Amino acid sequence: MPRKYNILIVDDEPSVVFLLKEELTECEQYSVATALDGAEAINLLHAQPYDVVLLDVKMPRVGGIEVLKFIREYHPTTQVIILTNVADVKTAIETMKLGAYDFVSKPYTREELLATVERAVELHRLTIDNELMKYELSRQGSAHELIGESEAIQSVVRTAKKIAQSDAIVHIQGPSGTGKELVAHLIHSSSTRKNHPFVIVNCASIPDALLESELFGHEKGAFTNAIVMKQGLVEVANGGTLFLDEVGDISPMIQPKLLRFLESGEFRRVGGTNAMKVDVRILSATNKDLQKEVEAGRFREDLLYRLNVVTIRISPLKERKEDIPRLVEHFLQKKSKAKKPKHISAEAMQLLSHYDWPGNVRELEHVIEGAILLSHDDEIRVKDLPLIIDGKTEGKRPEESHNKEEALSLEEIEKRHIEFSLQKNNFNRLKTSEVLGITPKTLYLKIKKYRIVVPQH
Numbered sequence: 377m378p379r380k381y382n383i384l385i386v387d388d389e390p391s392v393v394f395l396l397k398e399e400l401t402e403c404e405q406y407s408v409a410t411a412l413d414g415a416e417a418i419n420l421l422h423a424q425p426y427d428v429v430l431l432d433v434k435m436p437r438v439g440g441i442e443v444l445k446f447i448r449e450y451h452p453t454t455q456v457i458i459l460t461n462v463a464d465v466k467t468a469i470e471t472m473k474l475g476a477y478d479f480v481s482k483p484y485t486r487e488e489l490l491a492t493v494e495r496a497v498e499l500h501r502l503t504i505d506n507e508l509m510k511y512e513l514s515r516q517g518s519a520h521e522l523i524g525e526s527e528a529i530q531s532v533v534r535t536a537k538k539i540a541q542s543d544a545i546v547h548i549q550g551p552s553g554t555g556k557e558l559v560a561h562l563i564h565s566s567s568t569r570k571n572h573p574f575v576i577v578n579c580a581s582i583p584d585a586l587l588e589s590e591l592f593g594h595e596k597g598a599f600t601n602a603i604v605m606k607q608g609l610v611e612v613a614n615g616g617t618l619f620l621d622e623v624g625d626i627s628p629m630i631q632p633k634l635l636r637f638l639e640s641g642e643f644r645r646v647g648g649t650n651a652m653k654v655d656v657r658i659l660s661a662t663n664k665d666l667q668k669e670v671e672a673g674r675f676r677e678d679l680l681y682r683l684n685v686v687t688i689r690i691s692p693l694k695e696r697k698e699d700i701p702r703l704v705e706h707f708l709q710k711k712s713k714a715k716k717p718k719h720i721s722a723e724a725m726q727l728l729s730h731y732d733w734p735g736n737v738r739e740l741e742h743v744i745e746g747a748i749l750l751s752h753d754d755e756i757r758v759k760d761l762p763l764i765i766d767g768k769t770e771g772k773r774p775e776e777s778h779n780k781e782e783a784l785s786l787e788e789i790e791k792r793h794i795e796f797s798l799q800k801n802n803f804n805r806l807k808t809s810e811v812l813g814i815t816p817k818t819l820y821l822k823i824k825k826y827r828i829v830v831p832q833h
């Protein structure tokens with residue numbers, strides 16, 4: 377069963393709370409908590425984020441307006457639905473100005489209630505997506521297929537799918553470009569959390585000083601630049617999966633905090649006093665040997681044991697060369713977009729199958745992408761492949777390359793590369809010259825020299 381959305385109902389009228397709760401729990405996608413006044417609600421909200429809050433306005437002690445303000449400041453992605461009496465539309469409108477999403481007036485119909493909650497859940501998801509987009513973290517589409525018929529890959533797929541059903545922490549190990557991120561994706565999308573966020577944190581690319589506040593958020597005024605409160609990625613990932621990429625690069629300063637989070641699911645925003653709890657499944661990956669990092673004193677042993685409850689190892693492409701033909705076909709299709717995919721000559725395929733691929737599948741993908749652009753008709757031949765692929769193979773280069781007409785001169789390669797860069801930059805000469813690292817004037821001269829056709833705008 378898919379993981380549920382968290383709803384909080386806040387009303388001082390026990391019968392209203394009871395009825396709302398009954399109606400919402402009938403829908404199996406909701407998990408419902410309740411509070412009978414504003415103070416209780418704020419206590420609950422201190423301890424964990426909710427996706428949607430149904431909020432009464434007039435309550436003793438702490439009123440709905442205060443709770444709303446607190447939510448807007450403390451949980452900016454949480455959506456609030458105000459519960460009002462029909463007569464009190466004025467207050468309802470005021471709360472919308474303060475950031476409430478919508479209101480439901482009592483007495484409400486069941487349909488009306490469910491439709492409003494459903495829309496609020498959807499909006500919450502969109503807000504989270506938006507949050508992830510800021511980090512360029514959202515990955516969409518169906519391009520997450522893990523290709524490979526080798527026993528090595530098949531066993532990775534089997535383990536990933538099996539382990540996806542549990543909440544076990546999984547560590548993915550393998551050289552660069554072998555598909556670690558893809559495996560993490562497969563685990564998330566095969567799990568009950570698949571409708572919730574999949575958040576990737578690249579621990580190597582975020583400076584040490586920032587990583588803690590990226591992961592766990594910070595309160596307003598926590599440090600010099602903390603002008604506004606910021607949610608941590610662990611909150612954004614609530615209900616879903618957090619993928620700690622390059623986890624071997626986490627600094628010793630943050631390792632204990634991560635360890636604590638893994639042990640208890642609890643964390644504190646930087647500068648915050650409350651421990652908050654979220655429900656996040658952790659995956660991690662690295663191409664380092666973490667055991668060696670432990671021996672070198674750079675990685676805590678207890679953290680390593682927490683992270684690799686289950687380890688999935690992906691072998692380098694050179695150890696599973698039987699996967700190459702299928703991968704080539706896959707990338708030919710993927711990179712051709714709407715056009716009919718190009719095919720590949722037997723000789724070219726043979727070269728690809730013999731090369732050692734130090735950059736693994738990522739390198740193969742780039743080579744195919746380049747070859748599609750270089751080949752002039754619908755077949756990819758040896759001449760369209762980078763020379764290094766040929767140079768590294770032990771066997772003889774096939775006949776094809778000795779064909780004089782097929783061999784490319786350096787000038788021809790330069791011409792094609794310029795053509796390719798121009799197309800990629802929409803024939804913007806300034807941009808293209810920057811990309812190529814030459815002056816616009818040199819580019820202009822080369823366009824003339826090679827008689828490259830540039831469409832007039």
Ligand SMILES: Nc1ncnc2c1ncn2[C@@H]1O[C@H](COP(=O)(O)OP(=O)(O)OP(=O)(O)O)[C@@H](O)[C@H]1O
Pocket residue numbers: 521522523524529550551552553554555556557558559662663703706737738741
């Ligand atoms: N088995 C596979 N089937 C299809 N595509 C693959 C496969 N393995 C890798 N790829 C593709 O190769 C590229 C690199 O994969 P990915 O980013 O998952 O590698 P990685 O192991 O995380 O590398 P790094 O350690 O450098 O981060 C991606 O575009 C991915 O889609």
Ligand SMILES: [Mg+2]
Pocket residue numbers: 556557621
């Ligand atoms: Mg990666």
